[in-house]
Amino acid sequence: MSINGFAFPTPIRFGPGARKEVAKHLLDKGFKRPLIVTDKALGALPVLAEFRSHLQGLDVAVYAGVFGNPVASQVMDGAAAYKAHNADCVIGFGGGAALDVAKVVGLAATHEGNILEYAWDHPQVRAIDKALPYFVALPTTSGTGSEVGRSSVISEDDTHLKKIIFSAKVLARCVFADPELTLGLPPHVTAATGIDALTHNIESYLSPAYHPLCDGIALEGTRIAARSLEKAVKEPSNIEARGDMMMSSMMGAIAFQKDLGAVHSCAHALGAVCDLHHGLANALMIDTVLAWNYESAPAKFDELAHVCGVQGGGTQFVPWLRALKARIGLTGKLGAHGVKPEQIPRLVEIAVADICHQTNSRPVTAQDFQRLFEEAM
Numbered sequence: 001m002s003i004n005g006f007a008f009p010t011p012i013r014f015g016p017g018a019r020k021e022v023a024k025h026l027l028d029k030g031f032k033r034p035l036i037v038t039d040k041a042l043g044a045l046p047v048l049a050e051f052r053s054h055l056q057g058l059d060v061a062v063y064a065g066v067f068g069n070p071v072a073s074q075v076m077d078g079a080a081a082y083k084a085h086n087a088d089c090v091i092g093f094g095g096g097a098a099l100d101v102a103k104v105v106g107l108a109a110t111h112e113g114n115i116l117e118y119a120w121d122h123p124q125v126r127a128i129d130k131a132l133p134y135f136v137a138l139p140t141t142s143g144t145g146s147e148v149g150r151s152s153v154i155s156e157d158d159t160h161l162k163k164i165i166f167s168a169k170v171l172a173r174c175v176f177a178d179p180e181l182t183l184g185l186p187p188h189v190t191a192a193t194g195i196d197a198l199t200h201n202i203e204s205y206l207s208p209a210y211h212p213l214c215d216g217i218a219l220e221g222t223r224i225a226a227r228s229l230e231k232a233v234k235e236p237s238n239i240e241a242r243g244d245m246m247m248s249s250m251m252g253a254i255a256f257q258k259d260l261g262a263v264h265s266c267a268h269a270l271g272a273v274c275d276l277h278h279g280l281a282n283a284l285m286i287d288t289v290l291a292w293n294y295e296s297a298p299a300k301f302d303e304l305a306h307v308c309g310v311q312g313g314g315t316q317f318v319p320w321l322r323a324l325k326a327r328i329g330l331t332g333k334l335g336a337h338g339v340k341p342e343q344i345p346r347l348v349e350i351a352v353a354d355i356c357h358q359t360n361s362r363p364v365t366a367q368d369f370q371r372l373f374e375e376a377m
Contacts, residue, residue: 031134070154087133138177
């Protein structure tokens with residue numbers, strides 16, 4: 001048996017109203033000039049104004065330049081806003097895109113070069129060799145779990161290829177997970193982000209990497225999402241269901257330090273080539289990829305079926321997942337969402353280059369990706 005390292009370090013304040021604790025937390029730590037990093041849509045919505053009303057005693061600036069799948073220029077613009085405000089800390093407020101940018105705005109503001117020079121696979125990757133600004137995170141969706149992750153996924157501006165900045169140094173120093181912040185999400189966003197959370201938990205559990213702590217978290221995260229995702233979509237004001245999905249989202253992101261699988265490699269390709277929302281991309285691929293994965297881990301599929309209350313064992317897990325997707329409105333194949341057959345070669349190329357499938361429960365070749373995309377069309 002080899003030696004493995006484990007860590008679960010992020011302090012989390014979880015529950016309705018947690019957002020109201022941020023000001024005291026920052027003031028107690030000696031911070032007075034936060035920069036809120038959020039996305040364009042949230043920047044204009046009452047939910048941000050309401051949050052700011054709880055930041056009395058702080059001199060607050062807002063950078064609301066995040067949109068779509070975040071790109072490097074958004075990070076560099078946020079870093080410029082940080083320096084212009086003479087900020088002393090960062091508040092990430094939003095979904096996965098805003099939080100991914102918020103995690104590394106402080107890095108870009110305090111270190112030389114372009115943010116993508118800190119991506120793990122850059123040929124001359126720069127070291128994070130200075131202290132980073134204090135960073136707290138408030139998720140407003142329940143999908144990526146970016147608030148508890150130690151990686152930031154930022155795309156190249158021109159190619160839209162996703163790059164990963166991975167370091168424990170970018171972890172939030174405290175997470176304020178307030179399910180009330182998700183009450184305004186429309187059903188289709190709740191569904192897509194919820195499937196993202198479920199995918200994280202499922203793929204982490206199926207990964208053959210050794211991490212029993214993550215396996216336990218992933219199974220419980222799957223169970224929680226299975227009981228509450230449909231309810232959160234169909235009963236948007238149900239705070240218990242919203243809380244369950246926020247917890248499942250965080251658990252999935254904690255679990256996937258164990259790694260993910262081929263569903264995510266496909267989704268990353270669809271994001272790069274077709275600019276599909278990440279949660280929707282996962283939803284469009286998950287049942288196709290998992291049905292293909294079944295033979296590699298039948299006992300794990302049995303366990304997934306068990307925690308989700310699926311009758312008939314692991315062979316019924318993927319049919320249950322397809323039915324769940326239909327009930328929450330995630331219907332149609334790739335073609336119905338604008339993906340064209342002639343894009344498949346490029347999708348395959350990007351999926352093969354993506355690191356996630358290296359821990360898929362079954363090895364994946366370019367020919368396998370070709371078949372999976374064709375089947376999902």
